[in-house]
Amino acid sequence: MNQLTVIGLGAADFEQMQMGVYRKIKSAEKLYVRTEDHPVLQDLKREGIEFTSFDEVYVKHGSFGPVYEEIAERLIEAAAQENIMYAVPGHPLVAEQTVQHLIEADREGRVQLIIEGGQSFLDPIFGALKIDPIEGFQLLDGTSMSQHDINMRQHILIAQVYDSFSASEVKLTLMEKYRDDYPVTIVTAAGSSQEQLRTVPLYELDQAAEINNLTTVYVPPVTSDEDALRDWTTFRQIIATLRGPNGCPWDQKQTHESLKKYLLEEAHEFLAAVDAEDDFAMVEELGDVLLQVFLHAQIGEDNGYFTLEEVLATVSEKMIRRHPHVFGDVIAEDAETVMVNWQEIKKQEKADTAHQSLLENEYSPYSSLQTSYNYQKKAATVGFDWPNAEFAWEKFTEEWQEFRDEITQGSAISRTDEFGDVLFTLVNIARFYKISPEEAMLHANEKFARRFHFVEQSVKNSGKAFNDFTLEQLDAFWNEAKQLEKGE
Numbered sequence: 001m002n003q004l005t006v007i008g009l010g011a012a013d014f015e016q017m018q019m020g021v022y023r024k025i026k027s028a029e030k031l032y033v034r035t036e037d038h039p040v041l042q043d044l045k046r047e048g049i050e051f052t053s054f055d056e057v058y059v060k061h062g063s064f065g066p067v068y069e070e071i072a073e074r075l076i077e078a079a080a081q082e083n084i085m086y087a088v089p090g091h092p093l094v095a096e097q098t099v100q101h102l103i104e105a106d107r108e109g110r111v112q113l114i115i116e117g118g119q120s121f122l123d124p125i126f127g128a129l130k131i132d133p134i135e136g137f138q139l140l141d142g143t144s145m146s147q148h149d150i151n152m153r154q155h156i157l158i159a160q161v162y163d164s165f166s167a168s169e170v171k172l173t174l175m176e177k178y179r180d181d182y183p184v185t186i187v188t189a190a191g192s193s194q195e196q197l198r199t200v201p202l203y204e205l206d207q208a209a210e211i212n213n214l215t216t217v218y219v220p221p222v223t224s225d226e227d228a229l230r231d232w233t234t235f236r237q238i239i240a241t242l243r244g245p246n247g248c249p250w251d252q253k254q255t256h257e258s259l260k261k262y263l264l265e266e267a268h269e270f271l272a273a274v275d276a277e278d279d280f281a282m283v284e285e286l287g288d289v290l291l292q293v294f295l296h297a298q299i300g301e302d303n304g305y306f307t308l309e310e311v312l313a314t315v316s317e318k319m320i321r322r323h324p325h326v327f328g329d330v331i332a333e334d335a336e337t338v339m340v341n342w343q344e345i346k347k348q349e350k351a352d353t354a355h356q357s358l359l360e361n362e363y364s365p366y367s368s369l370q371t372s373y374n375y376q377k378k379a380a381t382v383g384f385d386w387p388n389a390e391f392a393w394e395k396f397t398e399e400w401q402e403f404r405d406e407i408t409q410g411s412a413i414s415r416t417d418e419f420g421d422v423l424f425t426l427v428n429i430a431r432f433y434k435i436s437p438e439e440a441m442l443h444a445n446e447k448f449a450r451r452f453h454f455v456e457q458s459v460k461n462s463g464k465a466f467n468d469f470t471l472e473q474l475d476a477f478w479n480e481a482k483q484l485e486k487g488e
Helices: 021-024 039-048 055-060 064-079 096-108 121-130 164-175 201-206 232-243 247-251 256-275 279-302 308-321 335-349 369-380 391-411 411-434 437-462 471-485
Strands: 003-009 032-033 083-090 114-115 137-141 155-159 183-190 196-201 215-219
Touching: 003 021, 003 055, 003 064, 003 096, 021 083, 021 369, 055 064, 064 083, 064 096, 083 096, 096 114, 121 155, 121 183, 121 215, 164 215, 183 201, 183 308, 196 201, 215 369, 232 279, 256 279, 279 308, 369 411, 369 437, 411 437, 437 471
Parallel strands: 003 083, 003 114, 032 083, 137 155
Antiparallel strands: 155 215, 183 196, 183 215
16 A cells, blocks of 8 residues: 655744755655645745645635545545655644544555654744743634633634634634733744734734734733633632632531522522513523532532532533433434433433332422422322323312311311312412423512512502502502503
């Protein structure tokens, strides 16, 4: 089998080219280059070295993926006929997708690949910027980077920023994390005689005239928490500081038990924001919920029981395990099938606790309504349920009459007991109609508070006191509030 040798042209001009690379290129029988747009190649051409470029492939496709695939396939076909050399900018193993395709073909036995050296663009860039990579750095591809890839506390180098359009895409991605005027440095032709460094505010990144295929964008690490407010690490460090020796006395003394009520309150406030369709309030309230989660995780870490990483690992593993139709080969065509699979997986997970009651994990310490709903829903999974809603209505009528009887004949204890049965049957009716009793009760409470506030305001505006009004007059205010809500 013929050989396909890949070699790096270096990152700068001919004067910076390694002598060993130069000699191997001169002795190549057949030389291909990914692109002729490299300063070294113009000097090699003047020396009479002939090569074939793949620049015309870039014109054929609308994105880089197909370009790199076609170049790799053409090289494999050429290598089937004779020994060839393929020269790429920089180092073959640094930000060179065509080489990755060739490596895969080599593993499949389709080509015999040899990779030679070449100076990557990283060395001259580190020198130009005067940074030490041991401090931590990231090398990102400007054509495919995501805000989720970014570690704001490391040096970031972004390659494949070759024109104003790609620079604009990079700018918009960075703005998801950094402030608009955060300083970034545009490095062009690092290590060559044409080397240029220009530091600009982030919002001007795509307006720089010197952006070309030798450009790399450098984003320095943040030096303050204020510059990294959109980074998860910052929030975690804030919580750790609040709980630490020099932190807040209130946060320091909190426990899982003392924080329970706050988690419940913040969840309800978020639900209220959802009902109000208030996106800004949702952002704030979700932040408050997240605060509670991070506080509980920090308490677990402080006590040596668990860490945030364990919380993330547990929920991530569960989501992957319970979604085999997404992360595996199970087929689920609708939401109902998904729920059937979900319940079956849960049943398998708890197979070793078969001796436990079916209701074992259904109790909710924060809501008797939710507990009732959970119990009835779980019992229904084994057939302990009415066949349809009509039977549930009949049961409600029966329990309501029993409660009415206890009002006239029973004791305080029996009345409480029978009223509980009435509520239990109402929860069951809600379940048949796919209504969350907890959510319904939240709506009712919020509605009452909203309308009663209107009554209070109406009384205040009158200059009188509550006891100056009859119930009928107060009820008129209530009805007015209802009409205003309906837009009447």
